[in-house]
Every structure is written in C-alpha cells, then in structure tokens.
Amino acid sequence: MWIFEVGRNLRKVSSFGAHVALRPSASLPKNSLGYRFLSNTEANEQQVERRAQRRQATFTDRTQLKYARRLVVKLGSAVITREDEHGLALGRLASIVEQVAECHVGGRECIMVTSGAVAFGKQKLAQELLMSLSMRETLSPKDHTRSETGTLLEPRAAAAVGQSGLMSLYDAMFAQYGVKIAQVLVTKGDFYNEETRRNLISTLSELISLNIVPIINTNDAVTPPPQTDDDFRTGTGGKKIIALKDNDSLAAMLAAEVEADLLILMSDVDGIYTKPPSQEGARLIPTFTPDMLESVKFGKKSKVGTGGMDSKVQAATWALDRGVSVVICNGMQEKAIKTIMSGRKLGTFFTDVAATPGFLPVEHMCENARHGSRTLIGLSAEDRANCIRTLADLLVSKQDFILAENAKDILEAQKVNTAKPLLNRLSLSPSKLNRCKQVSTKLLTRATKTLVAL
Template identity: 75%
Template sequence: MLQLCSSVIRKVNGRRFYTVIGLDRSTAFRSKILEGLNVDKRNLASAERKQRTFTDRSQLKYARRLVVKLGSAVITREDGNGLALGRLASIVEQVAECHHEGRECIMVTSGAVAFGRQKLTQELLMSLSMRETLSPSDHTREDAGSILDPRAAAAVGQSELMSMYDAMFSQYNVKIAQVLVTKPDFYNEETRKNLFCTLSELISLNIVPIVNTNDAVSPPMYIHDDTVVPGTGKKGIGIKDNDSLSALLAAEIQSDLLIMMSDVDGIYNKPPWEDGARMMHTYTSKERDQVQFGQKSKVGTGGMDSKVNAATWAMARGVSVVICNGMQEKAIKTIINGRKVGTFFTDSVTTSAAASSVDVLAENARSGSRVLQRLSPSERASAIHSLADLLVSKQEEILEANAKDLEEATKSGLAKPLLSRLSLSPSKLKTLSVGLKQIADSSYENVGKVLRKTKLAENLVLQQVTVPIGVLLVIFESRPDSLPQVAALAMASANGLLLKGGKEAAHSNKALMGLVKESLKGVGADDAISLVSTREEISDLLSMEKHIDLIIPRGSSDLVRNIQKQSQHIPVLGHAEGICHVYLDKDADPAKALKIVRDAKCDYPAACNAMETLLIHEDHLSNDLFNDICNMLKKEGVKIHAGPKLASQLTFGPPPARSMKFEYGALECCIEVVKDMDDAIDHIHKFGSSHTDVIVTENDSSAKHFLRSVDSACVFHNVSSRFADGFRFGLGAEVGISTARIHARGPVGVEGLLTTKWILEGTDHTAAEFNEGKRNWLHETLPVN
C-alpha cells in the first residue's frame, strides 16, 4: 500500500478537487465526492469499491486515475522510419482532455529506442556516405541500423521523445515530467518507495508523469513472477516490457483504469489472420485456455501473450483494463464513454455474457434470415398470420404489460405526445392485426421474384431476382406497436431483425416479442428476430457492420439525426424531419381547403406526416379563406406562427416563426404567403424535408405541374398529408419512412427491404469463347413469368 505522500486542493476547469494520494481508493473517492466531484450519487457504490474492478463498460466513465500505455507499434510509423506524429498528437490531445476533466493521468510510453535509432541511423549514414566517397564499401542503411547499440539509441531518443511530448502537451497547458525506471527501482525497498512517492507528488501537483524504462543504462528488466517485492509481502510481476511495467504501476498507484494501446483491435481467440479468428470484446481469466497466441510484435518487445498476462495480473489487483488499437481515432475517449472498443477485462461472468449477447443475437439473426429465405411464401405468410391472431387472442397480457409502462412513464413525467405513442388499446391491436394480415397476403410475390430475365446466348440465361437485405437493426422510441409491424415486415422479406426499443416501453416490448418468438417457432426460425434488451449502448450496435446490414431509426428527429451521424459504416434508412407543407393554390376550393388543413394538422399533430407549414396564395389574403383558416385552427387549439412575408403584410397578426425549417410535432404550425405556385415550390425545396407535400387546387394543370416539380418522397393533390403511411398505402405497415433518394423512398414496406442478386445458368460457357468468336451474344429479353 502506498504511503500518504501529499494531499492538495486544486482547481480544474473552475471546480475544486481534493486529490488524496496514496490513500485507500475508497477513502480517496469518498474525499473527492465530499469535495464536490461530479459523480452521480446513484453510482456511489461503484465509486467506493475497494480493490475491485469495474464490472461493466458503462462504469468506466467514473475512472478517476488512469494509466495509458503506448506500445512501440503505436508510437512508430508503419515503415519504421520515426514516430507517427499525427497519431501521437491525437493521443496527447485525449490525455490532456482527460486531465482537464479532473482525471489523474499517467502515461507509460515506448519509443525512445526507435526515436534514437532513427536519429543515429541518419547521422551514421551521413558518415558512411562520406567514407564511401573516400573509400567505397558495401555498407547499406540496414547495416547502419544493425550496428547501433540499443542503449545508445535509447540515450539519444529519451531526450528527443520527452521534448516532443513537452511541445505537444504545452499546447493544452498541461505540464509533464519524465520518470525513468530500472529493475532496482522496483526490487529495492527504498528506491521503490521513493519512486511511488515521486509519482504521487507529481499527480498532486497537477503534472502528468510520463514513465519509461531507462534502456540507456539497463537491459530489459525482469523480476520473476514468484519474487516477493521487498516491504510488501506481495509477489511481483515479471517486468519484461512496458506491458508488465504499466500493469505494475497501475496496481501500485491504485489506478482505476489501465488502457494498453497496441496495433491490434483487442484480444482474439486465435491470431487475427487465421480462419475462425473472433474478436473477444470481453475477456475473463477463465477464457485464457480458449486463446491461441501468435508471434510477438514486429516492433516492440511484448506480444499478445505478454499483454494478456499483464492485464489479468492488474485486474486481479483491482485495476480495470482495456486492450485496444491505438491507431483507432479517439480510442481513449471512446473507451471512457463506455463504447465497446477493444477488449475489456473483467472477472464478472454475467457481464461477459451480456457483452457478447448482442453479437450472438446478430449471428442468430443472420442464420435465421437464411432459414426464412428457404421457407415457401405460404410458410412465411402463416407465421405472420399467427402473429396477427396472437395480438387479438392475447391482448389482455399485452395491455397489462402496457399499463405498467404507462404508469411508470406517467410518474417519470413523460411528455403527453410520447404517452400517446406509448399507449396501446384493443382498437389499436385490432388495427395492427388487420395490417399484419395485409402484409401476409402480399408476401407471396416478394422474395425470389424475377425482375428481369435475359437470354445472353444459346443456353445461357440470366435472371435478376429479389433477395432479403440480410440483418436489419430497427431502433424505435415509445411506440410498442412498431415492434409487431416491423417483425411482420422482416418475416415477409426473410430478413433477420434486431429490435432496440426505448426503456419507456420495456414491458410492452417484452410481451410483444414473446408473441413474435411464438409465431416464428412454428416455422423453425425463432432466432431470426430478437429484442436487444441488454445494457448495450446504441453506439455499440452502430459499430457492428460485420453483423448488421441496414439500420432503420424510428423516433424523434434527434434520434434519427444522431443515428445518421454515428453510423459510419452501416447504411441508415429513414428521415430526420417531417416538415410537411400544404399549399392552398389560388384555385383551391375553400371547403376542401378547410377540411384538408384541419386533418393534416389536427388529426395527429405529433406524427411525422402532420402539416407543419401552410402556404397560402396571396390572392386569398383579400378573401374569406385566410380568415376562415385562421379561425378554424384557433378553434382546434392550434398556435399559429407567421412567416416573414405574411408578417410584413399584417399590422396585427400571429407571432413570427422562429424558423421556416422547423418541425413542431404539436398543435402549432406556421402560415406563410406566396405569390404563385412556383414560389410555393421554391419554398418547399428550400425549407422542406422531402417528406410529404400537398397542393389543394381545382386546376388540373397546376396540380400536374406541382406533382411533377416537387421533389419529395410523397406529393399529394387534394388529400391530407396524413395519408403518407404504410398501412394507408396498402402496404400493411411500414418499417419507416425514407426521404433518401435511394430505391426505398416514402413509406417503406416489404419491397423496400429487398435487394437483388443475379443468377446465371448455362452449360459449359466460358468468356473466352465469345472473345474468340466461337459463341455469339444474343441479349434477348425474355418474359419473367
């Protein structure tokens, strides 16, 4: 146990932090909390733990003392010529950010030998070049590098390395200190005590210690694993490299988290380049026998075996450990934020199972999709019909679960529009059942449908057929009725499906998923669809590009925008906003206009297809329609905002709109005046979201021009915008509404969840035969039926 070397009150970003160095970790944490450290009281238990590692990645954000180990492969460039300055600058920036957040940071760095060798090699080559001029020889660059003593290279590189760190950290107003260590520093009781008192004092002074082995005076250090460290009565760890050094330091200073940065993504069950290699996002000591270790690092002294030994040793002493790829952008901050990056070491078996469960569910969804694809259309339809019937026959169970969600949501203060979306009723379930049967009845001609058939040559026929996309991830908020709708669409399109619902609908979603599983069990595909109910963050799901083929977010514009922003490798289908317009043309029928506007705004104002902006031809300002519209909306409780053009023409009128590109999602809307239809079209293109836009007019020519010109997913004439819905379109239901300019646009039903593949059948055809003129192309279009 460390001795109490110092205690100091310091300010970080305006906060007072009481840093107690060397105290038992629980005491130190308690002191910090009492001094105002911003740690959630609900997590006090985890913060006060004594010599216990974090059991879940979500707890890593509470790590206050952090050791970051940089391996040689991270520090140096891939070609071996010097340091990777850009990568190093990013790591320094992250450490500095952690430091300014109030975390106590220590770095263990490699690179001195590599840095020194590069510098000395250049000087030696210059010397060899001069000698070559005077006396020709066969010396090469490799010869120059091989004759360099690594201790001399370390002596040169250490000062250069620290100068570079000092320059980088100074940009963030962070002070650093170099600490060089050798074997006697750990073996000798007095020097060991001095070393850790020095580290403690540096941390208390708000300085980031940068630790490295003093390779200039000492060969690679080693303390046998069974060696008892003097003065402690504890067995040490074999210090062969910076992996074991960082583990020893992290344990001795009672660090909360050790991040070991290497050139691999984490721990694999076998060398990553071998078949069957699987990334282990969570590692327990019980899994060591399942891992086959490959060769050591090409750059540094420590291999993966060394890293695992060091990590498990530190973990056994109360330090949480993550081994990650230091070349990944923002790896440190991503880990602290709880994302599934690298391999997290824990002895909690339940956490390990939970962390890998989503991977397993996704793999099951993939295999389940292939089972669905092999089924006949009637078998897939029967599973959907079964689910539709269960929604009615087991409605009491569903409504009972839904009542629990509503009760909890009401107590938590959930907004009324969200409560409305959360609520289920017998009529809603009945409508759901009808919609699902529509999906079932329309699913016979989806998967395996021939879209194109071409006779390329004699006895050589090409077909383009529809196939499922693969595995879908649908993330939805509040609306539990989305679950059976999306599940039925996945069944009909033979896609595997992962569903991530909001916690506010947890009971309802669980009950509905039970019915989905029951309906799939009858066709042997119960693993094809699963509900993700672990603690996995959405951000982790978005990084599973090997398992998930398409993401479909259903919920608020903030949710959709965040998903679109975070998903870098998996395509996202959906819409972020539903800024829908209704344009009242100069030839609009007043009665129709009133009826359509009322329905578009008031039928379900929280829906994405509700009207948000009403555009009125300027001619209507001088007749009764404008006043009638305003009076009707006020009577319905709609708050009106005026666009800039309308506001300029009214002395007393509605308050100005905060923006013309705004989705109210409530009983509010904006009214703007336009001079003609082209002005309305320009307004829609400038401020709309390409969702649904409507014209009300009795002029067929104007209507055709509007329908042809407006570039939105749905464009309507003399009907409410509320018709933009999968059920109302006869699709049975929708997996979402897409405003993207891809194959699936508007309400997306089964067809939008399909892609195609090409099937070519011949006898003994080869491409060379056509090049040589032995066979001739026909490219004859054949009927698809």
C-alpha cells in the same frame, strides 16, 4: 517508517513517501484532536482493504467506462514508431496526445506509459554513424547504417540519446493544450523494493495533485536485454507480483499501484483474437474473461516491441484481478481513446463478470437483438404471426417470473434515486401485462385482415 493518521476520512500521499491517512482515532477520546501513529503492518492492511473494496467496483461493461476518472494509457512501440524503425510516427503520436490532453482538461487524471526512446535515438545515431563511414561505404548502394542494426546501433545507447528528444517532443505537443508533463524513468528495482516503490507512487500522486501528466518509461539506457522471466514472481512479504519485462507489465503494475480506474493498452492490432490475425478463421474477441485464456493462441511480437500479445493479456488479467478495468485496442485507429471513453465498441474489453451464471453483457444483448431483428425480417407473414401469438401467451404464462424480475429492477432504480414518473413507467402489474397481450392480439388481427384484403 510510521504512518500518521489524523482527522477525517481523507487520504493524501506526502512528498516524502509517507501515507497520511486522515481518519478519526478510535483509541483516543472524542474531544481530542485524534492523532495517532500507524505501523507499516496496519497501513498495509488498510491498503489491502481499500483495494478489496475497489475490486468490487470494476466496470462490468463498456457503457460504464465514461465514469473512469483516473486513466493509464500505454503506447506500444509499434504505435508511435515508423515502419523503418528510425523515428516516430508524428501524426499518430499527435492524435494520441490530443486525446489525452482533452481527457485531462475534461477533469480526468491521466498517466502515460510510453515507448519510442530507442526509435528516436536510432534516428540520431544513424546520422552520426553515416559521418563515420569511409568514402567507399558512403558511395556503396548498400545502406550500411541499417544493415546489422543490432550490432551497429546498440539499443541502450539509442535510448540514452533519444530519451531527451522524446520528452522534448511530448512537452511541445502538450504545451499546445496548456498541459504540463513530467518525466519519470523507472527500472525493475523501483518496483521490487518496498521503499523505492513507495517513493515512486508518492511522486506520481504529488504530480497528479498538481495537475501534471506523468509520462513514464523504463530506463532503457541501463535496463538489461529482455530475459525469459516468469510472468509472475514473488515480491516482498511473499506477495505474487507481475514480472517487469516490458512496458505492458510496467503499465499494469503502475495502474494497480495508483489505483487507476482504466488501463488502455494501445498496440498495432485491433485487440485479442482467437488465433494470430494473419491466420484464417481468426476472430476478434470484443469481451475477454480470464477463463478464456487457454482457448486463445498467440502469435509473435512486433518487430519493434519487447512484448507480444501474450504479454499484454497477462498484464491485463493481472491488473483486472486488482480492480483495474482494461481495454486493448489498435492505437493506429483514429480517436481510439475517445471512442473507448464514450462506451462504444472498440478493441477488447477485459471483465470477469461474464463468468457469473446467467450474466450477459449489454453489448451481447444488443448483438442478439440485432440478429433476432434480421431473422424476423426474413420470416413469412404466417411465421411472424405465430411469433406474436407465442409472445402474447408468454406474457400471461410467465407473469409471476416477469413481475418478480421487475420488482428487482424497481429496487435498483430506487437505489439511484430515479424520478417517480420514470419508476411508474418501469413498474409492471398483472393488468399491464394483460393489456399488452390484448394490444398484441388486436394488432395481429388487424394485420391479418389487411393481408387478406390485399
């Protein structure tokens, strides 16, 4: 295959799986049209370069998630399946569809990775199985349609029966918001083969450009039972790629291939805990970094899913390493997607910038400020006065350090074209610091006189 390059710095994916890179040709005269062909090697090098540039643009804290333009939302089996494993939780599913539709109508590009075909199919097969029972079995108090479910209702057959109904349900729900959807079924071979993966990404890009929401699921009718594969495997060209074992790894691989800004993995737990949530002392981790992986203990997977929390963390860290921000949240919580997109604290946010020496996420700063405020309230009047005196003295003794850090803030503000009045308010000087100290001292003196008078 050859890549055709022409024109200016734009990029499109054709419907035939060939990347059309619009960029001036350096090997042709300036007055020519600039047509030239790129080999696969050159195209791969450009793709690696683009992803390296995106890698540096990964969101560093939750407040930046509102800028995500391309989203991949993965719905776990436990989120959209009823407790009895037969049928879908329509209320939860409708709420998620509404949020995805609102994101789509608001200008974001959305891709959904869904489970639920097996659960939907089990509901239909259970009815057929009931019709095949004898009179004795029908009148028996024992439910023969649900005993020995693993042998009576084969998951692959249930998936084949339920997939069409699942997509019909999605189509009806999204139609209420004027959003069109497309079904895409994939298998392991679609990702491990270079040509089929290229065709898959081409199809997804074409659907997105047509303002259609792709809904992706593994083709469970032909997929073999879950195996104990390694978390990673070697793909074409010796590249290390994640093993496609469940929809978590599928969502991570898709997010990396389509260069998504954000991947949301929705499960039936609130996020990543230091140990299984059922154990005493388990604590939710609001911000997760890859170096914390060894300190986390994982529990068992849900009874209706194929991947547990360990699988989600492996998929999330793999996607994060390829420039995709990730949030693992509880899909049963109301308005979870809208809460995440607004930058509020929900679930576990994956980032790697916390490993940078001296870096502290904004949410941690807020938590420390709240803790300090509560501690300050509990202090005596004399202790508070000593705190104010210490801070006033530090404004002068640490003046050089404060002014140096303020100069860095001014430069960052100028890069984003901050208005001049705001820059003047942000700027510090020795006279401003001395004035702050004088005001603090006056307030302290006035407060002391008031307490003495009382």
